[in-house]
Amino acid sequence: MTKEIAVIGLGQFGGSAVKQLHKLSADVTVIDISESKVKYYEDYAVECIVGSATDENMLKTIGIEHYDEVIIAIGEDIQTSILCTLILKELGVESITAKAQSNHHGKLLKKVGADNVLHPETEMGIRLANQLVNMSLVDYMEISDDTAIVEYDANERFINSALINIGIREKFGLNVIAIKRNKEVIVPPDPQMNILENDVLVIIGKIENLNRFESKMIKPKS
Incomplete structure (x- = not known):
C-alpha cells in the first residue's frame, strides 16, 4: 500500500x-x-x-x-x-x-x-568530523545513543580476504549488514565472500566497539 x-x-x-x-x-x-x-x-x-x-x-x-x-x-x-x-x-x-x-x-x-x-545539523556535523578524522570512513549514522551504522572503504587488510576470516563479529561484536560493490548492494553478504578493492563495508554495532574496530583495523588519516 x-x-x-x-x-x-x-x-x-x-x-x-x-x-x-x-x-x-x-x-x-x-x-x-x-x-x-x-x-x-x-x-x-x-x-x-x-x-x-x-x-x-x-x-x-x-x-x-x-x-x-x-x-x-x-x-x-x-x-x-x-x-x-x-x-x-x-x-x-x-x-x-x-x-x-x-x-x-x-x-x-x-x-x-x-x-x-x-537533528540534521548536528548529525551532519558528526558525519563531517568523523570523515575528516578518518579517510576510510564513507558515512556515519547514529541510530541510538550507543549504536551506529557506518560505511568503510575496504583497506589492504581486508582485500582478498573472506569476510568470515576478518573476524569483525568475533573480535569486535559488530555485524557487516551489506557490502557495496560498484553499483550493487549485497544484502546480506555471504561470510565466505572475498572482499575486493573498492568495496564498501556497511557495519552496525555499539559505538564503543566501532571505535575499537577503527583503532585496530582502519588506517588513520595521515
Whole structure:
C-alpha cells in the first residue's frame, strides 16, 4: 500500500524529504506558507497547500489525522514547530517526525507529542568530523545513543580476504549488514565472500566497539 505522507515546511530539509519520498513512490502532500515554494514542489506532490503550519481548520479539512506520517520540517521557527506538533497530536495524527534546532528544542517536541525528532545539523556535523578524522570512513549514522551504522572503504587488510576470516563479529561484536560493490548492494553478504578493492563495508554495532574496530583495523588519516 502506498504511504501517504505530509511534509510541512519546504526549506532545504523539507524539500529534500519531498523529493526523496517522491522517488520512493509515496503520496506526498506539501504544506508551506510560501506560495512560490509550494508551486516549486507541485511536480513532486499529489496535493499542494499554501497555508500556515498552525492553521488547525486547514489541517482538519485535509484530514491530516489519516496520514501515515507527518513531517514537520520547520525547525528554524521553534514556537511554530512546537505548536504545530501539539495541534497534530490533538487531531490524532498517528506518527509525527519533527526537525529540531537543538537538544532543548528536541525535548520540547517530544513532550508535546513528536514520535521522532531529527537533528540534521548536528548529525551532519558528526558525519563531517568523523570523515575528516578518518579517510576510510564513507558515512556515519547514529541510530541510538550507543549504536551506529557506518560505511568503510575496504583497506589492504581486508582485500582478498573472506569476510568470515576478518573476524569483525568475533573480535569486535559488530555485524557487516551489506557490502557495496560498484553499483550493487549485497544484502546480506555471504561470510565466505572475498572482499575486493573498492568495496564498501556497511557495519552496525555499539559505538564503543566501532571505535575499537577503527583503532585496530582502519588506517588513520595521515
